[in-house]
Amino acid sequence: MNVLQAVRLYIAKMCEESGPGMKLLLMDKDTTGIVSMAYSQSEILQKEVFLFERIDVASNQEQMKHLKCIAFVRPTSENVAYLAKELQEPKYGVYYLYFSNILSKADLKKLAESDVMESVREVQEFYADFIPLSPSLFSISIKGYAEGLQWRSYNLLRTAQGITALLLSLKRNPFIRFQANSDLCRRLADKVREILSKESSLFEFRNETDSATILLVLDRRDDAVTPLLFQWTYQAMVHELLTITNNRVSLADVPGVSDELKEVVLSAENDEFYAQNLYSNFGDTAQKIKTLMDEFQKKAKSTQKVESISDMKAFVENYPQFKKMSGTVAKHVTVVGELSSKVGKHRLMNVSVAEQEIACRNDHAQQLTSLKQILADSAVRDEDALRLVMLYALKYEKQSNNALVNLMDALKKRGIDEQRCKMVYSMLEYGGQHARQCDLFGTQVDVTDVNNVKNIVTKKLKGLKGVDNVFTQHSPLLKDTLEELIKGRLKDNLFPYLGSSTMRKPQNVIVFVVGGATYEEAYIVNQMNKDFPGVRIILGGTTILNSSAFIEEVQIATQGIPSRRNRSRFK
Numbered sequence: 001m002n003v004l005q006a007v008r009l010y011i012a013k014m015c016e017e018s019g020p021g022m023k024l025l026l027m028d029k030d031t032t033g034i035v036s037m038a039y040s041q042s043e044i045l046q047k048e049v050f051l052f053e054r055i056d057v058a059s060n061q062e063q064m065k066h067l068k069c070i071a072f073v074r075p076t077s078e079n080v081a082y083l084a085k086e087l088q089e090p091k092y093g094v095y096y097l098y099f100s101n102i103l104s105k106a107d108l109k110k111l112a113e114s115d116v117m118e119s120v121r122e123v124q125e126f127y128a129d130f131i132p133l134s135p136s137l138f139s140i141s142i143k144g145y146a147e148g149l150q151w152r153s154y155n156l157l158r159t160a161q162g163i164t165a166l167l168l169s170l171k172r173n174p175f176i177r178f179q180a181n182s183d184l185c186r187r188l189a190d191k192v193r194e195i196l197s198k199e200s201s202l203f204e205f206r207n208e209t210d211s212a213t214i215l216l217v218l219d220r221r222d223d224a225v226t227p228l229l230f231q232w233t234y235q236a237m238v239h240e241l242l243t244i245t246n247n248r249v250s251l252a253d254v255p256g257v258s259d260e261l262k263e264v265v266l267s268a269e270n271d272e273f274y275a276q277n278l279y280s281n282f283g284d285t286a287q288k289i290k291t292l293m294d295e296f297q298k299k300a301k302s303t304q305k306v307e308s309i310s311d312m313k314a315f316v317e318n319y320p321q322f323k324k325m326s327g328t329v330a331k332h333v334t335v336v337g338e339l340s341s342k343v344g345k346h347r348l349m350n351v352s353v354a355e356q357e358i359a360c361r362n363d364h365a366q367q368l369t370s371l372k373q374i375l376a377d378s379a380v381r382d383e384d385a386l387r388l389v390m391l392y393a394l395k396y397e398k399q400s401n402n403a404l405v406n407l408m409d410a411l412k413k414r415g416i417d418e419q420r421c422k423m424v425y426s427m428l429e430y431g432g433q434h435a436r437q438c439d440l441f442g443t444q445v446d447v448t449d450v451n452n453v454k455n456i457v458t459k460k461l462k463g464l465k466g467v468d469n470v471f472t473q474h475s476p477l478l479k480d481t482l483e484e485l486i487k488g489r490l491k492d493n494l495f496p497y498l499g500s501s502t503m504r505k506p507q508n509v510i511v512f513v514v515g516g517a518t519y520e521e522a523y524i525v526n527q528m529n530k531d532f533p534g535v536r537i538i539l540g541g542t543t544i545l546n547s548s549a550f551i552e553e554v555q556i557a558t559q560g561i562p563s564r565r566n567r568s569r570f571k
Contacts, residue, residue: 129165220515224431227550517541
């Protein structure tokens with residue numbers, strides 16, 4: 001199960017089936033993002049694709065009959081209408097139509113009737129209706145998935161379509177499990193099963209392996225802590241401080257940055273250094289950057305010694321590799337330099353220690369003292385101060401002597417407007433104890449459950465012994481959930497099967513987080529794929545979160561919901 005490879009194979013097949021000759025790739029907004037994640041522009045140029053156009057953007061109306069048009073779009077009514085109009089007055093020689101999901105018979109008939117010049121050579125469904133971020137990570141790329149803590153109807157359908165496309169691309173017909181206390185998860189599970197039933201002929205590849213495949217649907221509300229924590233792995237830091245959008249990072253605000261570095265691409269497929277270090281901690285990454293820079297300086301000095309014909313020949317042969325290395329060094333030095341600048345300027349190490357302590361340890365008095373000191377520090381960003389108070393509110397929601405009212409006053413003294421301060425209560429509404437079915441902070445012990453007691457004791461011992469790094473004490477709830485699932489111990493009453501059930505341990509797990517996944521969870525999945533060689537795990541989410549995106553999602557999701565503030569001790 002490799003989601004990135006599945007999409008790459010589809011795109012390669014599109015280009016190959018059209019045969020030799022100059023080609024144009026016609027896409028929509030969604031498929032443009034999908035293709036850009038799977039292929040670099042230089043790679044796709046090698047497949048004789050020389051022009052790229054958007055179907056929903058007005059383009060040059062000049063006819064180019066010498067070009068073959070490869071159309072790769074989502075099967076929406078709008079896209080079908082665009083294609084039908086195009087086929088009635090074709091600008092290109094021939095058309096190969098590929099849809100990223102299931103095309104209805106009615107839409108197929110409409111296209112056939114519009115093809116008056118008989119210019120269509122191929123119509124196929126290639127199930128790449130999701131963003132492939134890595135071999136084991138995908139996103140539907142939906143923002144604002146819910147409102148009033150209920151699915152927006154279009155987003156529910158879009159998410160279900162993305163998941164079923166993923167299943168078709170991987171040729172999996174899984175058993176479905178979902179989080180019992182979440183109506184969002186149940187509705188998504190039902191919608192996926194509805195599509196699987198309706199299109200049952202497409203899913204007739206269930207075999208012995210598929211019977212051990214599980215689709216596990218989880219709700220972000222069960223763990224609102226993980227997206228609020230600052231992460232120290234390279235990929236997660238870049239997303240938190242600079243934001244990664246379809247592998248692209250804007251550095252336009254970096255002082256003195258050159259034009260070619262105002263936007264950089266971070267792709268594990270095309271950047272060996274990034275592939276090797278995206279899960280490395282920041283200190284290790286910085287050290288490896290230095291090593292890479294030293295190697296580059298040695299090569300740069302060697303290229304200065306061009307004294308003979310053989311030297312010139314060697315220089316010309318090595319120049320592409322030298323130029324690529326130069327670009328890699330410049331890019332990562334700039335990115336790491338900007339990360340380092342932000343970490344120091346905004347006291348992010350102090351903030352991170354406080355976050356980890358709140359998330360992982362029970363010392364209310366000490367944590368409150370540290371929190372007040374950080375909130376009084378003007379160098380700390382307002383968004384980080386707000387995150388800390390949110391974490392405190394989630395952790396000590398039921399604490400009789402909590403000081404949330406005082407902390408809210410401290411936020412207001414910093415000049416944070418009242419509307420943003422109220423997001424603390426929105427976060428409690430979204431991910432507070434009433435919304436969770438798990439023991440997120442490890443404070444509840446059911447003495448009748450041996451496994452639960454064992455897990456709690458293990459966590460406490462780990463806390464006493466300490467961890468290798470004070471900044472990485474936290475482990476996402478997802479890790480515990482997946483371990484229980486893999487070992488066959490995940491409780492049916494908490495995560496029931498939809499329809500028929502099986503007691504077999506899964507060999508393949510596709511876990512989908514309604515509300516968005518994080519790069520910390522992607523790192524955990526990557527580690528578990530190494531630790532459990534007999535099991536393959538893929539992680540997906542409605543979007544990929546950093547803390548600011550998560551807070552925005554919470555704000556949208558809780559709109560129209562009466563706050564529990566008046567029913568709590570946080571009045």
